[in-house]
Amino acid sequence: MEKMTFHPREHLYTPREAEIISVSDLTPVEKIFTLRMKDDSPLGHLPGQFVQLSILGFAEAPMSVASSPTRKSCFDLAIRRAGTLTAEMHGKVPGDTVGIRGPFGSSFELSALQGHDLLLISGGCGLAPLRSLIQYCADCPDEFGRVEIIYGARNPDALLFKKDLADWRSSSGFGCSVTVDTVRGGEGRGGECFEGPVGLITALIPPLVPDPARTMAVVVGPPPMYRAVIEELKRKGIVASRIYLSLERNMRCGVGKCGHCTIEHLYCCTDGPVFRLDRIEGVRGAI
Ligand SMILES: Cc1cc2nc3c(=O)[nH]c(=O)nc-3n(C[C@H](O)[C@H](O)[C@H](O)COP(=O)(O)OP(=O)(O)OC[C@H]3O[C@@H](n4cnc5c(N)ncnc54)[C@H](O)[C@@H]3O)c2cc1C
Ligand code: FES
16 A cells, blocks of 8 residues: 655654634535645645544544645545534634644555546545545546546435535546435435435446456445445456455554554554455454
8 A cells, every 4th residue: 555655753743733724514414624734835645544633622533634635735624523523623614723643544556546447436424535536536537547436325415525526427537426325205405306326335336347357446435335345346346456445443643553443463544544455355353
């Protein structure tokens, strides 16, 4: 997996100050924050990496970077209100300052993905880290073959990045299919109708794999999604060495010191969060 090769020591342990540039609602419980380092330095991440977000007086939490490193001056975090830190973050407004450590962890291996057709599959919040890779593909279209995006959410209200999904759907470089598990009376938030398919995300995979030997798959989503999606991808002829996953574990330090994120002998924060499937298939508790 590609990792950052250069980490000034202070970036490992000491948060850098970042200013919130804009905030907007994605869903009733998720907001997107655009941030800029106060010293104007780029974040220096690769798609798939995460940062440790902190607010003075509150704890830290890992957050995936939701924008591409090609969009240099700012970066996005999509944050679900889950507990103490994220509730505090949801009260922040443009101009406020937060702490950022990182970027940390492995990334989606760009050198392995380049030159291939891509199948980018995400469920729920998994679209946040994948958006970084999708934006990268949009900004560097010559580096990739056909890019197919498949996204699933519980219901229309829970769909993240609705504007991006519409843009990707209308872009000639991408295929983009969206499904939801359920709809309430066919109505989404604000009276919008959801016109896409209703059902499991795996149902969207079959028609989309014209050449498995030229295809690389990236899967990010809630744990129950992985088994079903991996099974379906393998049925379509995509072997484990062509499938990348991003895993989440409870994390503290983010830099391989505290042991909170272990998966057998692996540290999710430094060996992951992005893993190639054939390298973790035999690891107990990984998926
Ligand atoms: C690599 C990585 C990337 C992440 N990216 C994002 C992101 O882009 N956006 C986002 O909203 N969240 C993300 N998370 C999850 C986020 O870090 C947790 O939800 C975090 O605990 C929230 O902090 P809090 O203080 O608000 O909640 P807390 O008060 O810590 O707890 C909220 C609840 O979430 C549980 N929890 C804590 N850590 C995790 C975890 N890693 N996974 C699942 N449940 C957890 C706690 O046990 C508790 O039940 C990511 C986690 C990891 C490991
Ligand atoms: S979070 Fe501390 S070792 Fe991974």
